[in-house]
Amino acid sequence: MIKRLLKWVLITIAGLLIVVIAAALMLPFVLPLDRIKDFVADKMSETLRREVTIGKVSFNIFTGIGIDDLHIGNKAGFSKKPFVKADKIEFRYDLWSLFSGKFRINKVALIGPEILLEKKGSSTNFSDLIPAPKPKAKPKAKDTKKKAAPPININISSFVIKNAALSYINYENGQALKSGFNDLDLGISGIAMDFSSPIKFGVSANVIYNNKPVPVSLSGVAAVNTDQDKASITNLKLGAAGETITSNIYISSMSKSQDVKFDLKSGRINVDKFLAVISGREQPKKTTAAKPPHGKLTRSVNKMSSSIPAGLKIDGKIDLNNIQYKEMVLDRLNVSVVLADRVLKIYAKDTEAYNGKLNGTFKVNFTKPGLAYKVFDLKISGFNATPATNAFVRSFLMDKLEKAEDLVDKVEGTLSLSADLYGSGVEMPEILKNADGKISFKLENGKLKKLKSLEGVGSKIGLTMLKNDMDIKIFEANASISGGVMNVTKLHADNGESGDLIVDFRGPLDLINKKYKSGNVLTLRLSPRVAPKELDSFKDKSGWAELEFELVGSLSKPIPVPKLGKQIEKAKERLKEQVDEEIEKQKEEAKKEADKKIEELKEEAGEKIKELFKF
Numbered sequence: 001m002i003k004r005l006l007k008w009v010l011i012t013i014a015g016l017l018i019v020v021i022a023a024a025l026m027l028p029f030v031l032p033l034d035r036i037k038d039f040v041a042d043k044m045s046e047t048l049r050r051e052v053t054i055g056k057v058s059f060n061i062f063t064g065i066g067i068d069d070l071h072i073g074n075k076a077g078f079s080k081k082p083f084v085k086a087d088k089i090e091f092r093y094d095l096w097s098l099f100s101g102k103f104r105i106n107k108v109a110l111i112g113p114e115i116l117l118e119k120k121g122s123s124t125n126f127s128d129l130i131p132a133p134k135p136k137a138k139p140k141a142k143d144t145k146k147k148a149a150p151p152i153n154i155n156i157s158s159f160v161i162k163n164a165a166l167s168y169i170n171y172e173n174g175q176a177l178k179s180g181f182n183d184l185d186l187g188i189s190g191i192a193m194d195f196s197s198p199i200k201f202g203v204s205a206n207v208i209y210n211n212k213p214v215p216v217s218l219s220g221v222a223a224v225n226t227d228q229d230k231a232s233i234t235n236l237k238l239g240a241a242g243e244t245i246t247s248n249i250y251i252s253s254m255s256k257s258q259d260v261k262f263d264l265k266s267g268r269i270n271v272d273k274f275l276a277v278i279s280g281r282e283q284p285k286k287t288t289a290a291k292p293p294h295g296k297l298t299r300s301v302n303k304m305s306s307s308i309p310a311g312l313k314i315d316g317k318i319d320l321n322n323i324q325y326k327e328m329v330l331d332r333l334n335v336s337v338v339l340a341d342r343v344l345k346i347y348a349k350d351t352e353a354y355n356g357k358l359n360g361t362f363k364v365n366f367t368k369p370g371l372a373y374k375v376f377d378l379k380i381s382g383f384n385a386t387p388a389t390n391a392f393v394r395s396f397l398m399d400k401l402e403k404a405e406d407l408v409d410k411v412e413g414t415l416s417l418s419a420d421l422y423g424s425g426v427e428m429p430e431i432l433k434n435a436d437g438k439i440s441f442k443l444e445n446g447k448l449k450k451l452k453s454l455e456g457v458g459s460k461i462g463l464t465m466l467k468n469d470m471d472i473k474i475f476e477a478n479a480s481i482s483g484g485v486m487n488v489t490k491l492h493a494d495n496g497e498s499g500d501l502i503v504d505f506r507g508p509l510d511l512i513n514k515k516y517k518s519g520n521v522l523t524l525r526l527s528p529r530v531a532p533k534e535l536d537s538f539k540d541k542s543g544w545a546e547l548e549f550e551l552v553g554s555l556s557k558p559i560p561v562p563k564l565g566k567q568i569e570k571a572k573e574r575l576k577e578q579v580d581e582e583i584e585k586q587k588e589e590a591k592k593e594a595d596k597k598i599e600e601l602k603e604e605a606g607e608k609i610k611e612l613f614k615f
């Protein structure tokens with residue numbers, strides 16, 4: 001038994017040796033290396049319209065062809081460094097194809113390539129690699145001459161890149177802004193010219209982010225059905241620094257309007273960091289660089305809007321958990337997204353943040369310059385006010401409002417808000433000029449901390465209590481906005497029965513020029529516990545003193561102008577009441593004195609009668 005087994009093993013080994021020897025003998029005839037080198041270089045130069053050089057071509061019977069020292073030249077007008085530089089390219093082949101007199105390549109591996117991408121203004125060093133569609137040429141007469149067959153038959157079903165380095169340089173404003181990836185690996189399998197089977201792909205790399213390598217990855221399965229004009233990317237996973245977004249994308253009517261449906265999910269994601277890592281862009285250092293000129297952002301947004309195809313339709317579901325954007329943190333972002341006719345609608349349902357919920361509908365019209373927007377039925381309920389307002393100010397207002405930091409750490413309590421707004425613009429002051437709508441909010445069981453406006457009033461009228469924090473049971477306001485003017489119809493703050501101050505305000509605010517408009521009224525009511533004696537003439541029967549002012553000047557440092565008309569009338573009324581009380585008091589005392597006199601007279605008369613009649 002052992003002898004028979006050994007015999008078959010020896011026969012198998014001998015057979016393999018014969019195959020190897022036969023293939024080696026056929027190699028000079030089937031695989032002319034010099035011709036392959038010239039063929040590959042010429043074909044690549046013709047296709048890429050760049051100078052392509054190859055160091056040498058080698059062959060390994062077990063692996064295939066190897067091309068060493070590949071250089072692809074850069075586009076004219078850019079740096080002299082090569083567009084692509086690769087240590088080695090391996091072409092894996094089908095061994096058995098040698099015995100049919102052919103050499104069939106089915107896999108290409110690019111080892112250690114260095115890829116350089118550059119951008120100057122609107123031009124890139126790779127734009128010429130994407131040929132413009134050519135008009136259909138008239139059919140030519142058939143060429144009866146036989147063309148020389150190529151030295152190799154390429155039928156690639158998989159493509160691999162190992163240990164690549166990709167650099168991206170953007171030349172802007174005299175500076176070279178650099179980003180890129182290291183240790184980039186790419187794998188694509190299932191490639192077929194007729195797209196008859198799904199293609200699996202996966203790519204991973206290290207990004208240098210804040211001087212540390214951060215792993216990023218992308219994988220999924222792509223499928224195209226040309227007969228049904230459909231495509232899909234399923235099980236799509238995009239990962240960076242341990243955070244992953246998963247998605248499925250389905251595209252129909254590819255050759256026409258393109259209808260896209262997708263879902264997007266994540267367990268945790270820091271949007272800023274995620275995008276920075278994915279793009280290979282390091283976190284920018286804080287600088288005092290000048291702001292871009294007014295209008296640049298608007299032009300960029302308009303350019304982006306115009307690039308959206310008119311027939312594109314998108315219908316998607318987004319469900320992200322533990323998401324952070326700048327300072328804003330959401331426990332759950334649950335929205336539906338619909339794009340049609342270049343109008344985007346976002347439906348937020350029970351988005352959870354800061355111990356509360358957010359609901360509403362947002363609409364963005366990309367057909368109008370500066371982005372036209374509408375907000376319907378926006379409702380925020382139960383938000384923890386301090387972290388919510390701080391995050392909003394630091395994320396969205398720091399570069400738009402002067403001294404926005406003064407709005408940080410100003411409120412405590414439970415916040416509710418509702419709004420209906422519409423407008424357009426992405427820059428100040430257009431955002432304020434074009435905004436119209438109404439807004440209301442309520443803050444309960446919290447605190448207002450040293451508000452600049454009240455502090456300014458307190459300094460002017462000598463009420464130090466206005467410079468202190470104010471405990472509140474309720475702080476609510478209703479307002480409308482139009483043409484850059486906010487009209488406050490109601491603003492009220494008090495701390496219930498235990499409070500010593502009640503604040504009311506109504507009137508218009510000029511948000512563009514950041515100042516108070518005429519016609520506003522600030523009313524302060526001080527309890528008997530804190531109202532000074534000097535305000536006795538302004539007190540009501542219960543002892544509360546009421547003061548009225550019109551605020552003028554800037555919103556942050558207003559000047560209170562006393563409105564004495566109402567106070568004077570109240571003082572007159574109070575004085576009249578005091579006089580009437582004094583008169584009544586005097587009348588009462590006179591009546592008592594008269595009654596006493598009458599009693600005395602009665603007693604005196606009685607005594608005289610007794611004496612007269614000698615009782």
